[in-house]
Amino acid sequence: MQTRKKQTAIRFSQDAAKLVEGLKQVTGLTATGVIESAIREMAQRRGVKLTPAESPVETEEQRRSRQAAALARLRELNRNRPYSDGTNTLRYIHEARAGAMFGYEPTEEEIGE
Amino acid sequence: MIPSVTLDSSLVVALCTKETDKEAPARAALDAWQQQGAAFYAPGVLVSEVLFVLCKKRESGELTPEEHARALDALEVLCALLEPMQESDCSLFRRADALRTLHTCRDCADGLYVALAEHLSANGPAVLLTFDAGQKRMAEREAPAVTVQLLVPTSTP
Numbered sequence: 001m002q003t004r005k006k007q008t009a010i011r012f013s014q015d016a017a018k019l020v021e022g023l024k025q026v027t028g029l030t031a032t033g034v035i036e037s038a039i040r041e042m043a044q045r046r047g048v049k050l051t052p053a054e055s056p057v058e059t060e061e062q063r064r065s066r067q068a069a070a071l072a073r074l075r076e077l078n079r080n081r082p083y084s085d086g087t088n089t090l091r092y093i094h095e096a097r098a099g100a101m102f103g104y105e106p107t108e109e110e111i112g113e
Numbered sequence: 114m115i116p117s118v119t120l121d122s123s124l125v126v127a128l129c130t131k132e133t134d135k136e137a138p139a140r141a142a143l144d145a146w147q148q149q150g151a152a153f154y155a156p157g158v159l160v161s162e163v164l165f166v167l168c169k170k171r172e173s174g175e176l177t178p179e180e181h182a183r184a185l186d187a188l189e190v191l192c193a194l195l196e197p198m199q200e201s202d203c204s205l206f207r208r209a210d211a212l213r214t215l216h217t218c219r220d221c222a223d224g225l226y227v228a229l230a231e232h233l234s235a236n237g238p239a240v241l242l243t244f245d246a247g248q249k250r251m252a253e254r255e256a257p258a259v260t261v262q263l264l265v266p267t268s269t270p
Contacts, residue, residue, distance in 0.1 A: 041193050060150070063196075067147050070194040077187050078131050085175060086132030086266070090245060092166040093122050097222035101165040112247065 026076060027069040036062070037069045114237035116151040119230040120195070121243035122162040124264065125155070129163065129187040130176060134266035135244060142242055142264055143194075151240075153194050154233060156225045157202045163188055205229055212255045220251065227252050230259040 012020065023034045043050055058066070098106035124142070127135035146153070167184050170176040176184060202225060209224030226241055226248060233239040241248060241261045249261040 037193075063152070064147075064150065067153070067194055070190050071143065071147060073190045073193075074128065074187055077183060077190065078128075078136070081131055081183060082180070083133040083136065084130045084170070084180065086127060086130065086135050088170075088173075088175065089126050089130075089132065089135075089166060090123055092169045093126070093162060093245070094247075095169075096122075096162045096165040101161060 023069075027065075027072045029065050029069055033062075033065045033069070037066055040066065116146065116149060117230070117233035117237065117239040118146045118151045118153050119226055119233065119239070119241045120153055120155045120159070120191075121226055121241060121245060121248060122159055122166065123244035124242050125159060125163050125188065125191055126166050127244065128191060129167065129184040130170065130180070134268065135264070137267055138264045139242075139244075142262065146240070146242075152196045154196055154198065154229060156205060156229050157198070158222060158225055160188070160192070162222070205232060208232070212251060223248050223251055227256050227259055230261075231256045234258045 020031050020034050023029070023038075024031060027034065027037075029037065042048075094112055095101075095106060098104070098112075100106055123135075124139045126132070127139040128143075143153075167176065167181055167188075170184075171178065171181040205225055205228040208228040208231065209221055212224035212227055213220040223245070226243070230239050230241040230252070239259060241252065241259055242264065243249070243261060244264050244266065246263060249263045252259040252261045
Protein backbone atom coordinates (compact mmCIF):
# COMPACT_ATOMS: atom_id res chain seq x y z
CA MET A 1 0.00 0.00 0.00
CA GLN A 2 1.31 3.39 -0.94
CA THR A 3 1.53 5.97 1.82
CA ARG A 4 1.20 9.66 1.24
CA LYS A 5 3.21 12.31 2.96
CA LYS A 6 1.08 14.70 4.92
CA GLN A 7 0.94 18.01 3.10
CA THR A 8 0.15 21.49 4.31
CA ALA A 9 -1.08 24.31 2.11
CA ILE A 10 0.65 27.67 2.56
CA ARG A 11 -0.56 30.93 1.05
CA PHE A 12 2.16 33.19 -0.27
CA SER A 13 2.10 36.87 -1.03
CA GLN A 14 2.68 37.65 -4.70
CA ASP A 15 6.23 38.80 -3.95
CA ALA A 16 7.07 35.62 -2.05
CA ALA A 17 5.60 33.48 -4.81
CA LYS A 18 7.78 35.30 -7.37
CA LEU A 19 10.87 34.71 -5.22
CA VAL A 20 10.09 31.00 -4.89
CA GLU A 21 9.46 30.72 -8.63
CA GLY A 22 12.73 32.50 -9.42
CA LEU A 23 14.71 30.22 -7.12
CA LYS A 24 12.97 27.15 -8.57
CA GLN A 25 14.23 28.12 -12.01
CA VAL A 26 17.79 28.86 -10.85
CA THR A 27 18.19 25.81 -8.62
CA GLY A 28 16.01 23.22 -10.31
CA LEU A 29 14.40 22.48 -6.93
CA THR A 30 10.70 22.04 -6.27
CA ALA A 31 8.87 24.77 -4.35
CA THR A 32 9.11 22.61 -1.22
CA GLY A 33 12.84 22.13 -1.83
CA VAL A 34 13.35 25.89 -2.20
CA ILE A 35 11.49 26.62 1.04
CA GLU A 36 13.25 23.85 2.99
CA SER A 37 16.62 25.00 1.72
CA ALA A 38 15.87 28.63 2.62
CA ILE A 39 14.78 27.65 6.13
CA ARG A 40 17.89 25.55 6.68
CA GLU A 41 20.18 28.34 5.43
CA MET A 42 18.47 30.93 7.61
CA ALA A 43 18.66 28.67 10.66
CA GLN A 44 22.34 27.99 9.99
CA ARG A 45 23.12 31.69 9.45
CA ARG A 46 21.34 32.77 12.62
CA GLY A 47 22.70 29.92 14.70
CA VAL A 48 19.23 28.50 15.32
CA LYS A 49 19.30 24.83 16.17
CA LEU A 50 16.15 23.22 14.87
CA THR A 51 14.65 20.58 17.11
CA PRO A 52 14.79 16.99 15.84
CA ALA A 53 11.10 17.13 14.91
CA GLU A 54 11.74 20.23 12.81
CA SER A 55 14.99 18.91 11.40
CA PRO A 56 14.60 15.29 10.40
CA VAL A 57 17.58 13.35 9.09
CA GLU A 58 18.27 14.59 5.61
CA THR A 59 17.52 12.11 2.88
CA GLU A 60 19.97 11.49 0.06
CA GLU A 61 17.68 13.39 -2.29
CA GLN A 62 17.46 16.34 0.08
CA ARG A 63 21.23 16.38 0.51
CA ARG A 64 21.75 16.45 -3.25
CA SER A 65 19.15 19.19 -3.61
CA ARG A 66 20.88 21.27 -0.94
CA GLN A 67 24.23 20.82 -2.66
CA ALA A 68 22.78 21.63 -6.09
CA ALA A 69 21.16 24.76 -4.67
CA ALA A 70 24.44 25.90 -3.10
CA LEU A 71 26.44 25.28 -6.27
CA ALA A 72 23.81 27.05 -8.40
CA ARG A 73 23.87 30.01 -6.02
CA LEU A 74 27.66 30.14 -6.18
CA ARG A 75 27.51 30.07 -9.98
CA GLU A 76 25.03 32.94 -9.88
CA LEU A 77 27.17 34.97 -7.46
CA ASN A 78 30.28 34.57 -9.62
CA ARG A 79 28.52 35.34 -12.89
CA ASN A 80 29.56 38.68 -14.42
CA ARG A 81 32.03 39.22 -11.61
CA PRO A 82 35.66 40.12 -12.30
CA TYR A 83 38.37 37.54 -11.70
CA SER A 84 40.88 38.24 -8.94
CA ASP A 85 44.58 37.52 -8.68
CA GLY A 86 45.22 34.43 -6.57
CA THR A 87 49.02 34.65 -6.57
CA ASN A 88 49.31 35.37 -2.84
CA THR A 89 46.56 33.10 -1.55
CA LEU A 90 48.68 30.13 -0.49
CA ARG A 91 51.17 32.46 1.18
CA TYR A 92 48.38 34.11 3.18
CA ILE A 93 47.00 30.72 4.19
CA HIS A 94 50.46 29.61 5.31
CA GLU A 95 50.92 32.88 7.24
CA ALA A 96 47.56 32.30 8.91
CA ARG A 97 48.50 28.77 9.86
CA ALA A 98 51.87 29.93 11.17
CA GLY A 99 50.09 32.24 13.61
CA ALA A 100 49.48 35.51 11.74
CA MET A 101 45.73 35.29 12.23
CA PHE A 102 46.33 35.47 15.98
CA GLY A 103 48.66 38.48 15.77
CA TYR A 104 51.96 36.58 15.62
CA GLU A 105 54.40 37.63 12.90
CA PRO A 106 55.81 34.38 11.55
CA THR A 107 59.30 34.19 10.05
CA GLU A 108 59.85 33.16 6.43
CA GLU A 109 61.02 29.76 7.68
CA GLU A 110 57.81 29.28 9.66
CA ILE A 111 55.65 30.30 6.69
CA GLY A 112 57.47 27.82 4.45
CA GLU A 113 56.74 27.36 0.76
CA MET B 114 29.30 4.19 -0.43
CA ILE B 115 29.15 7.96 -0.30
CA PRO B 116 32.57 9.53 -0.90
CA SER B 117 33.64 12.08 1.70
CA VAL B 118 35.40 15.14 0.33
CA THR B 119 37.28 17.49 2.65
CA LEU B 120 37.69 21.03 1.32
CA ASP B 121 40.88 22.97 2.01
CA SER B 122 40.93 26.75 2.49
CA SER B 123 42.90 27.16 -0.76
CA LEU B 124 39.96 25.79 -2.75
CA VAL B 125 37.37 27.79 -0.83
CA VAL B 126 39.28 31.07 -1.27
CA ALA B 127 39.69 30.33 -4.99
CA LEU B 128 35.92 30.02 -5.33
CA CYS B 129 35.00 32.91 -3.02
CA THR B 130 37.27 35.37 -4.81
CA LYS B 131 36.92 33.91 -8.31
CA GLU B 132 40.66 33.55 -8.77
CA THR B 133 41.85 33.79 -12.35
CA ASP B 134 43.84 30.57 -12.38
CA LYS B 135 42.07 28.50 -9.73
CA GLU B 136 38.32 29.15 -9.86
CA ALA B 137 37.75 26.92 -12.89
CA PRO B 138 39.61 23.83 -11.62
CA ALA B 139 38.09 24.27 -8.13
CA ARG B 140 34.64 24.54 -9.63
CA ALA B 141 35.16 21.55 -11.91
CA ALA B 142 36.34 19.40 -9.00
CA LEU B 143 33.37 20.35 -6.82
CA ASP B 144 30.88 19.72 -9.63
CA ALA B 145 32.44 16.34 -10.43
CA TRP B 146 32.31 15.17 -6.81
CA GLN B 147 28.78 16.47 -6.36
CA GLN B 148 27.68 14.48 -9.40
CA GLN B 149 29.21 11.40 -7.80
CA GLY B 150 27.04 11.99 -4.75
CA ALA B 151 29.88 13.05 -2.44
CA ALA B 152 29.38 14.66 0.95
CA PHE B 153 31.52 17.74 1.63
CA TYR B 154 33.29 18.50 4.90
CA ALA B 155 35.78 20.95 6.39
CA PRO B 156 37.26 21.43 9.85
CA GLY B 157 35.95 24.38 11.84
CA VAL B 158 39.22 26.27 11.39
CA LEU B 159 38.42 26.75 7.70
CA VAL B 160 36.18 29.76 8.37
CA SER B 161 38.88 31.56 10.42
CA GLU B 162 41.50 30.93 7.76
CA VAL B 163 39.32 32.08 4.88
CA LEU B 164 38.24 35.21 6.77
CA PHE B 165 41.90 36.01 7.45
CA VAL B 166 42.89 35.61 3.79
CA LEU B 167 39.96 37.72 2.58
CA CYS B 168 40.87 40.41 5.10
CA LYS B 169 44.51 40.40 3.93
CA LYS B 170 43.38 40.69 0.32
CA ARG B 171 41.13 43.61 1.19
CA GLU B 172 43.86 45.37 3.18
CA SER B 173 46.38 44.95 0.37
CA GLY B 174 43.95 46.16 -2.28
CA GLU B 175 43.76 42.79 -4.01
CA LEU B 176 40.02 42.89 -3.31
CA THR B 177 37.87 46.02 -3.29
CA PRO B 178 35.37 46.37 -0.43
CA GLU B 179 32.62 45.31 -2.86
CA GLU B 180 34.55 42.23 -4.00
CA HIS B 181 35.29 41.40 -0.37
CA ALA B 182 31.56 41.57 0.42
CA ARG B 183 30.79 39.25 -2.49
CA ALA B 184 33.47 36.86 -1.32
CA LEU B 185 31.74 36.70 2.08
CA ASP B 186 28.44 35.95 0.32
CA ALA B 187 30.16 33.12 -1.54
CA LEU B 188 31.64 31.79 1.70
CA GLU B 189 28.17 31.70 3.19
CA VAL B 190 26.95 29.66 0.21
CA LEU B 191 29.88 27.25 0.48
CA CYS B 192 29.18 26.78 4.20
CA ALA B 193 25.68 25.61 3.19
CA LEU B 194 27.32 22.98 0.98
CA LEU B 195 29.14 21.43 3.94
CA GLU B 196 27.72 18.62 6.03
CA PRO B 197 27.24 19.45 9.69
CA MET B 198 30.04 17.85 11.70
CA GLN B 199 28.88 15.39 14.31
CA GLU B 200 32.13 15.92 16.18
CA SER B 201 34.11 19.14 16.46
CA ASP B 202 37.83 19.70 15.80
CA CYS B 203 38.29 18.52 19.39
CA SER B 204 38.17 14.96 18.07
CA LEU B 205 40.96 15.72 15.56
CA PHE B 206 43.59 17.75 17.40
CA ARG B 207 45.68 14.89 18.77
CA ARG B 208 46.04 13.34 15.33
CA ALA B 209 46.69 16.76 13.79
CA ASP B 210 49.50 17.35 16.26
CA ALA B 211 50.98 13.93 15.53
CA LEU B 212 51.04 14.81 11.82
CA ARG B 213 53.29 17.80 12.52
CA THR B 214 56.18 16.22 10.64
CA LEU B 215 58.21 19.30 9.82
CA HIS B 216 58.07 20.48 13.42
CA THR B 217 56.68 23.86 12.52
CA CYS B 218 53.52 25.07 14.16
CA ARG B 219 51.98 25.67 10.72
CA ASP B 220 51.80 21.93 10.21
CA CYS B 221 49.34 21.59 13.11
CA ALA B 222 46.72 23.48 11.08
CA ASP B 223 47.55 21.58 7.87
CA GLY B 224 47.20 18.46 9.97
CA LEU B 225 43.61 19.25 10.93
CA TYR B 226 42.54 18.87 7.28
CA VAL B 227 44.49 15.66 6.80
CA ALA B 228 43.24 14.32 10.13
CA LEU B 229 39.64 15.04 9.16
CA ALA B 230 40.03 13.30 5.80
CA GLU B 231 41.68 10.36 7.55
CA HIS B 232 38.85 10.23 10.10
CA LEU B 233 36.27 10.19 7.29
CA SER B 234 38.18 7.46 5.42
CA ALA B 235 37.09 5.01 8.13
CA ASN B 236 33.58 5.13 6.63
CA GLY B 237 34.50 4.85 2.95
CA PRO B 238 36.42 6.63 0.23
CA ALA B 239 37.77 9.98 1.42
CA VAL B 240 39.52 12.71 -0.51
CA LEU B 241 41.13 16.01 0.44
CA LEU B 242 40.73 18.67 -2.25
CA THR B 243 43.49 21.28 -2.18
CA PHE B 244 45.83 23.50 -4.18
CA ASP B 245 48.49 23.08 -1.47
CA ALA B 246 51.22 20.57 -2.37
CA GLY B 247 52.40 20.60 1.25
CA GLN B 248 49.21 18.87 2.36
CA LYS B 249 49.72 16.19 -0.27
CA ARG B 250 53.26 15.58 0.94
CA MET B 251 52.08 15.38 4.54
CA ALA B 252 49.36 12.85 3.69
CA GLU B 253 51.69 10.71 1.59
CA ARG B 254 54.23 10.53 4.41
CA GLU B 255 52.01 10.28 7.44
CA ALA B 256 48.45 9.38 6.47
CA PRO B 257 48.46 6.98 3.52
CA ALA B 258 44.76 6.23 3.93
CA VAL B 259 44.03 9.74 2.72
CA THR B 260 43.83 10.48 -0.99
CA VAL B 261 44.79 14.04 -1.79
CA GLN B 262 43.47 15.46 -5.03
CA LEU B 263 45.99 18.19 -5.74
CA LEU B 264 44.33 20.73 -7.99
CA VAL B 265 46.45 22.49 -10.57
CA PRO B 266 45.94 26.14 -11.47
CA THR B 267 45.19 26.78 -15.12
CA SER B 268 46.84 29.39 -17.30
CA THR B 269 43.52 30.88 -18.40
CA PRO B 270 40.16 31.28 -16.58
